[in-house]
Amino acid sequence: MSESKTYPTGGEFLLQETAPADVFTPEDFSENQRMIAQAARDFIEQKIAPRTEELEYKGNTALGEPLLKEAGEMGLLMVDVPEAYGGMGADKATVMVVSEIISWSGSFAVSHGAQSGIGTLPIVYFGTPEQKSKYLPRLATGELLTAYALTEPGSGSDALAASTTAVLNDTGTHFMLNGVKQYITNAGYADMFIVFAKIDGKHFSAFIVEKAFGGVSIGAEEKKMGIKGSSTCQVILEDCPVPVENLLGEAGKGHVIAFNILNVGRFKLGASSVGGCKIALENAVPYTSERHQFGEPINSFGLIRSKIADVAARTFLAESMVYRTAGLLDRAIGTLDKSAPDYDLQSILKVEEFSIECSMIKVYATEAMALAGEEGVQMLGGYGYCSDYVLERLYRDERINRIFEGTNEINRMIIPGMIMRKAMKGELPFLQAAQAVAGELLEMPSFGDVGEPSFLEDETKLVVNMKKTALAALGIAAQKFGANLKDHQEVLADAADIITEAYACESALLRTKKKAGNDGQEAASLMADMLTLALHDAMETVGIKARQLLANTLEGDELRAMGAGLRRLVKHDPVGREKLHGRIAEAVIAVGKYPF
Amino acid sequence: MKIAVCVTQVPDSETRINLAAPASELDQSGFTRVLNPYDAFAVEEAVQIKERLGADCEITAITIGGDKVLETIKKDCLAVGCDKAIRVNDDAMIGADSMQVAKVLAAIIKRDGYDLVLAGKQTIDGDSGQVGPMLAEYLDCGHASVVTKLELADGTFTATREIEGGAEIVTGTLPAVITCQKGLNEPRLPSLPNIMKAGMKPQETVTCADLGIDVPPAHTTITTYTPPAPRAACRIVENEDPAAAAKELARLLRDEAKVI
Numbered sequence: 059m060s061e062s063k064t065y066p067t068g069g070e071f072l073l074q075e076t077a078p079a080d081v082f083t084p085e086d087f088s089e090n091q092r093m094i095a096q097a098a099r100d101f102i103e104q105k106i107a108p109r110t111e112e113l114e115y116k117g118n119t120a121l122g123e124p125l126l127k128e129a130g131e132m133g134l135l136m137v138d139v140p141e142a143y144g145g146m147g148a149d150k151a152t153v154m155v156v157s158e159i160i161s162w163s164g165s166f167a168v169s170h171g172a173q174s175g176i177g178t179l180p181i182v183y184f185g186t187p188e189q190k191s192k193y194l195p196r197l198a199t200g201e202l203l204t205a206y207a208l209t210e211p212g213s214g215s216d217a218l219a220a221s222t223t224a225v226l227n228d229t230g231t232h233f234m235l236n237g238v239k240q241y242i243t244n245a246g247y248a249d250m251f252i253v254f255a256k257i258d259g260k261h262f263s264a265f266i267v268e269k270a271f272g273g274v275s276i277g278a279e280e281k282k283m284g285i286k287g288s289s290t291c292q293v294i295l296e297d298c299p300v301p302v303e304n305l306l307g308e309a310g311k312g313h314v315i316a317f318n319i320l321n322v323g324r325f326k327l328g329a330s331s332v333g334g335c336k337i338a339l340e341n342a343v344p345y346t347s348e349r350h351q352f353g354e355p356i357n358s359f360g361l362i363r364s365k366i367a368d369v370a371a372r373t374f375l376a377e378s379m380v381y382r383t384a385g386l387l388d389r390a391i392g393t394l395d396k397s398a399p400d401y402d403l404q405s406i407l408k409v410e411e412f413s414i415e416c417s418m419i420k421v422y423a424t425e426a427m428a429l430a431g432e433e434g435v436q437m438l439g440g441y442g443y444c445s446d447y448v449l450e451r452l453y454r455d456e457r458i459n460r461i462f463e464g465t466n467e468i469n470r471m472i473i474p475g476m477i478m479r480k481a482m483k484g485e486l487p488f489l490q491a492a493q494a495v496a497g498e499l500l501e502m503p504s505f506g507d508v509g510e511p512s513f514l515e516d517e518t519k520l521v522v523n524m525k526k527t528a529l530a531a532l533g534i535a536a537q538k539f540g541a542n543l544k545d546h547q548e549v550l551a552d553a554a555d556i557i558t559e560a561y562a563c564e565s566a567l568l569r570t571k572k573k574a575g576n577d578g579q580e581a582a583s584l585m586a587d588m589l590t591l592a593l594h595d596a597m598e599t600v601g602i603k604a605r606q607l608l609a610n611t612l613e614g615d616e617l618r619a620m621g622a623g624l625r626r627l628v629k630h631d632p633v634g635r636e637k638l639h640g641r642i643a644e645a646v647i648a649v650g651k652y653p654f
Numbered sequence: 655m656k657i658a659v660c661v662t663q664v665p666d667s668e669t670r671i672n673l674a675a676p677a678s679e680l681d682q683s684g685f686t687r688v689l690n691p692y693d694a695f696a697v698e699e700a701v702q703i704k705e706r707l708g709a710d711c712e713i714t715a716i717t718i719g720g721d722k723v724l725e726t727i728k729k730d731c732l733a734v735g736c737d738k739a740i741r742v743n744d745d746a747m748i749g750a751d752s753m754q755v756a757k758v759l760a761a762i763i764k765r766d767g768y769d770l771v772l773a774g775k776q777t778i779d780g781d782s783g784q785v786g787p788m789l790a791e792y793l794d795c796g797h798a799s800v801v802t803k804l805e806l807a808d809g810t811f812t813a814t815r816e817i818e819g820g821a822e823i824v825t826g827t828l829p830a831v832i833t834c835q836k837g838l839n840e841p842r843l844p845s846l847p848n849i850m851k852a853g854m855k856p857q858e859t860v861t862c863a864d865l866g867i868d869v870p871p872a873h874t875t876i877t878t879y880t881p882p883a884p885r886a887a888c889r890i891v892e893n894e895d896p897a898a899a900a901k902e903l904a905r906l907l908r909d910e911a912k913v914i
Contacts, residue, residue, distance in 0.1 A: 093729040093849045100843055133846030146847055649684060650670065 065389045068412035069477050071561060072525055073491045078571035082151060082385020084377060084654065085573055091155050094137075098159040101132055106163040113165050113287030114451055119279055122169040122289050123203065123247040130200020134160070135174045139182060140402060143194035150391070150409075151384040154329040158380075161333030164455065165287030171330070172243035172288075173197070176323050177204030180252045180264060183406040184307040184315050189266060193250070205248035207239035207267075207293050208316055215468050217316055218262055222255040222295065232299040233257070233265065235273070239293040241462075245276050246289030253295065254312050261310035265300050273298030284454035318406050321416045323463040325387070325409075328380045328419030331427040331459055334452060335373035338430035339366070340651035341448040342437040347647060349439075356437075360636060363643035365433040368595075370646045371588040373430065374654065376423040378565040383415045414476045417469040418558045424459040424466065431456040471547065473554035474532050478543065481536075492533020495526045499623025513579050514571060514586060516631075517593055521567050523627045524560040524600055530627070531556055531607045534620060538611045552607040559596040566592065584645050584653060591638045594630060601628035655711045656766070657700045660759050660773040660789070661693040661731060663723045667778060677878045687722055689730040692774025694841040695834035699804060700772050701735035702839060716762055718742040718755060724857075732852035733844035740766075744861045744869075751872045752784040759785070760792035761865040768829060770811075775800045775833040786833035796826035802837040 066074065087095075105128050112118045129135055137156050139145020146152075157175075160167045178197045181189055196202040213219040222237025235255050242251070251274075253267045267274065277292030307315050343366055346357035356362050390408040394401055409416070431453040435442035442449045460466045481488035532553040536543055543550065566589045574582035604624050612620055645653050665671070666686040674681040689697075697715070704711040715731035717723055720743060727739045742758055750758075763771060771793070776783035783799070790797030802821070803814035806828070815822040816835050844852075862869050891906065893899035907914045 089725060089728070090850055090853070093725055093733075093844075093852075094846055096725075097729060097733075097844050097846060097849055104843065131845070132843055133848075137846065146850060 065393055066386060067390070067480075067485065068386075069414045069480055069486050069488070071415075071564060072477070072528055072557065073487065076564070076568055078568045078575055081382045081565065081568040081572060082388070083569040083572055084381050085569070085576070086381075086385075087151070087155065091152050094152060095155050095159050097132070098134060098156055099162065101129065101134065102160070102163045102166075105129075106166050110164065115286070115445060117279075117286040119246055119287060119289040121287065122166065122244065125166055126169060126173055126203055126244075127200045129170060130198070134170065135178070135200050136198035138174060138179060139194050139198040140190075143182075143190050143198065145194065145198045149384075150325070150387040151381065154325065154380060154384045157326040157329040158333040161330035162337060164451065165285045167330055168285050168288040168458075169244055171323070171326060172205055173200070173203060175326055176206035176319050177244065177248070177252060179322055179406075180206070180306055180315050180319055181266065183318065183402050184264070185266075186303075188303065189306065193266065202249045203244060203247055205242050205244040205251045205293070206319070207242045207245075207251045207253045209239065209241050211238055211240045211292075215465055217254070218313055220254055220256060220262065221259075222253065223259050224255040224257045224263065224265065224300070226257070226302070227299070230302065232301055233305065235265065235267065235295040235298040235300055237295050239295070241280065241290055242293045244289050245291035245293050246279060251293060252306065252315075253293075253300075254316060255295075257309055262312040262316075263309050264306040264312045264315045266304040266306055267295070267298060267300055268304075271299055271301075283457060284451065285458055317413075318410055320464055321409055321413050322406070324416040324420035324469070325380070325383060327459060327463045328376070328383075328416075328423040331423035331456075332373065332377045332380050334427040334456060334459075335369065335376060335423075335430040336652040338427070338434035338449065338452055339369060339373065339646065341452070342366075342369075342434040342442075343646055344650040345441070346437050347650065357643065357647050360639070362437060364635070364639040365437055366646050367588075367591060367639040367642035369426075369430045369433050370642055370652060371592040372426040373652055374585065374588040375562040375566045375592050376419070376426040377654070378569040379415075379562050380419050380423060382565040382568070383412065383419055386415060387412055414473055414480075414557075415561070417464070417472040417476075418554075418561050420463060421466045421469050421473075421554070422558050422562050424456075427456050427459060467547075467551070470551045470554040471544075473557055474535075474550050475544065477532065477557070478536060488529070489533065489536070492529045492536070495530045496533055496620075498526070499530055499627070500619060513574060514567065514589070517563075517567055517586075517589055520593055520597055520630055521560065521564045524556070524563060524597065527600055527604050527624060527627045528553070528557045528560045530620075530624065531604050535607060535611050546610065549607055549610050552603040552610075555603045556600050556607075559600050563589070563593045563596050584642065587638050587642050590633060591635065591642065594633050594635075597628055597630045601625075604628060655703070655707055655770065656768045657703060657711065657713045658763050658766075658768040658771045659693070659696050659700045659713060659715050659731070659736060660771065660785070661697065661715055661717050661727070662690050662774075662777055663687045663717070663719055663726045664690045664777050664779040667691075671881070673879055673881060677880070678876050680879060687726060689726045690774050690777045690779075692776060692778070692834055692836070694730065694774075695836065695838045696772035696774055696832075697731055697734060697736065698839045698841040699832075699834055700770075701842070703770075703806065704735060712737050714766070714768070715739040716741075716759060718744075718747050718750070718758060720748075727857070728852040729844055729849055732855045732857075733848040734842055736855075738856040738858070740858045740860065742862065742865070743859050744863075746862055746869045749872075749876070750869070751874045752780070752782045753788060753873050754869050756785050756788035756792055757867065757870060758862060758865070759789055761862075761867045762860070763789070763793060765865065770806070770828055771831040773831065773833050775835050783833075786831050790831040793829070793831065795829045795831065797831035797833070798824050798826065799833040800835045801832050802835050804832055804838065 136145040137148045137153055141147040160170050181193050208217055210220050224233040224235050249269055251267045253265045257263050273296045275294045280290040346362050347355050349356045391405045394404050434449040435453050438449050441447050480486035535549050570582050570585040570589050608621055666688045669685050672681040700713045713736045715736040773786045786799055798813035800816045801813045802816050805812045809828050812825045891899050891903045
């Protein structure tokens with residue numbers, strides 16, 4: 059990582075041009091990252107795959123316990139834990155690689171994420187040295203299994219409305235916890251829980267609760283639509299005595315922990331959804347080669363080829379934005395002094411700066427996987443509807459991704475919300491940039507030089523325009539609604555979608571340019587095709603969302619004037635999708651899986 | 655005790671094989687390379703012997719190949735317990751046959767001196783199964799191939815060999831070459847922290863000239879690869895009468911497909 063003390067902050071991509079050399083891409087994986095990915099693959103193949111029937115179809119959730127222990131022995135639970143506490147202290151790119159590969163394990167990926175991510179990280183980032191020494195080495199090896207208990211029957215997205223209480227006892231030694239936590243992953247066998255409760259019913263705080271403290275009982279396993287091999291139960295706390303030293307972080311600052319941990323959960327979920335897209339492709343595409351109808355393999359037909367190409371292209375964009383974000387996080391964290399006593403806390407605060415990106419990849423990648431599951435089932439036809447085929451399970455399992463770690467609706471509110479917050483705090487000169495673009499919109503259009511187009515020149519212009527559209531749209535809405543913007547959820551969601559498409563397209567554009575710069579344009583031609591295909595689709599979406607946003611925001615002459623300006627921005631000459639689909643599908647079919 | 659484990663990298667068994675032009679070569683561009691699965695049994699056996707003997711045992715992984723082999727050496731040898739690695743990186747060995755491979759491996763083993771040489775019983779790409787026995791000949795020592803159980807005691811070995819329909823137990827003196835078969839052990843997976851540390855273990859790269867040997871000319875040359883014949887389209891025997899259809903099917907299987 060670079061030693062420089064400056065780095066792009068979250069949301070800055072919208073306001074600045076990024077050089078291809080400055081983005082991290084899967085082509086930049088180190089030898090260690092590739093070896094770790096392969097080792098994780100080997101683990102799944104040898105330890106998880108033989109148990110698929112039991113886990114996924116018989117719903118033997120108790121299997122999660124021994125499998126987590128085995129994962130612990132292999133070091134798969136310690137990637138995020140600092141070296142000082144028996145972990146690997148790996149960078150975020152490595153963390154994301156592991157999250158992506160673990161997705162091949164199906165339900166176990168959820169158990170793994172709850173243990174190594176949301177169940178362990180609160181202590182990594184917010185624990186005292188004593189709490190860290192006491193718990194982290196045993197969490198890193200899987201000796202202790204853990205769970206994250208935030209949601210309650212009455213509070214999900216509105217986590218701060220929790221009704222679980224913590225009351226200090228008379229002697230001041232213990233908090234007595236009472237309440238019910240719901241949908242707690244790994245609850246069936248966890249030895250400890252990160253529990254959020256309100257001290258005296260008021261101050262939202264986090265606690266490390268060992269099951270052995272007493273007063274903890276576990277409800278029945280939920281009967282879920284998917285991820286059937288993962289344990290999900292209620293955790294019931296009845297006068298559970300928690301020693302005061304097990305208060306995690308400051309009293310009344312539980313929201314800082316909850317939101318930051320969800321942030322990490324989001325980028326990891328983004329990475330694992332990219333894995334999900336690849337699983338869909340590698341299960342669907344070979345089938346389309348083998349399945350003959352009307353005397354031909356069905357992937358010789360245009361409507362199957364278009365599905366293969368659309369899913370592959372969307373996967374490419376999701377993957378590009380996930381690893382670009384990993385690079386951004388590592389670069390920001392790389393500016394910190396690793397020997398500082400509060401390094402871990404400071405590093406999560408760096409992640410927080412990128413909550414916009416974390417939410418964008420959560421939304422984009424989970425929805426890319428939804429498309430992959432949807433089209434994957436369709437490619438298999440009737441077989442896709444049968445549980446003998448992976449796609450049927452993936453289609454069900456995928457559904458939860460758009461619900462947990464913050465619903466995609468909540469994440470859509472976060473994306474523009476955080477941009478505005480950073481703008482108000484002076485961390486992001488958003489309003490100035492938005493005003494400049496709005497000014498441009500009202501000017502007469504300029505006709506640039508017409509010359510020989512360079513590599514991806516059109517695509518580059520479209521991405522620039524997409525970013526300008528994002529700035530203008532959110533800027534106009536912010537100006538119009540001011541502090542009330544938060545009450546216009548539809549406007550916010552439209553803005554979020556425009557911003558997210560811009561980030562996805564730009565990430566893929568920069569990755570393709572970097573590839574072409576390193577290995578030549580020929581080597582980047584498949585990436586370029588995928589980019590072109592997805593970019594034009596994205597521009598259609600952006601055009602629709604921008605129009606909706608304006609119509610919900612302005613009226614009369616103002617609407618007409620801005621609308622005309624925006625139409626110029628989102629204008630793009632249509633591309634021959636059939637040809638692009640054909641070329642991309644050809645490349646995917648040749649390898650029978652995602653080609654990068 | 656000094657143990658040498660001879661390992662090689664092979665295409666993953668799920669790799670799609672495409673022929674290059676000329677057809678005497680394979681298009682390796684899409685290859686995923688992994689440790690030869692039988693070599694994994696050899697590595698694991700060496701590590702288990704070391705675990706029994708303690709510190710007084712050193713394992714060296716020996717391989718021939720270009721830079722692509724390095725990840726396999728680190729992840730599947732050094733990260734699971736081999737102490738060091740020696741790699742022969744020499745253009746003269748590209749496409750080498752069994753005899754050439756055996757001669758080069760023998761040169762390293764003679765140079766450094768080992769008490770026990772372990773290898774896979776065969777590679778899953780070349781599939782010759784010859785390198786182990788040839789190596790024993792070059793080293794002028796005993797060997798046991800296709801071994802499913804190995805015991806060592808006081809300079810001797812007792813090996814259980816898998817033979818057609820049964821097992822054969824052979825004994826011999828060390829040094830010896832043992833080639834390993836599935837069933838010998840259960841290879842462990844490398845742990846993530848050990849993968850990170852593997853790069854710090856000593857690795858030596860040599861050429862044939864460094865070893866003071868001339869690579870002999872190949873005894874065999876691959877002239878052509880041919881893919882299996884494409885599967886013919888399915889034929890459906892159509893007859894209203896099931897008995898007549900079955901009869902026709904039996905006739906086709908006997909006279910045309912010649913499978914019964």
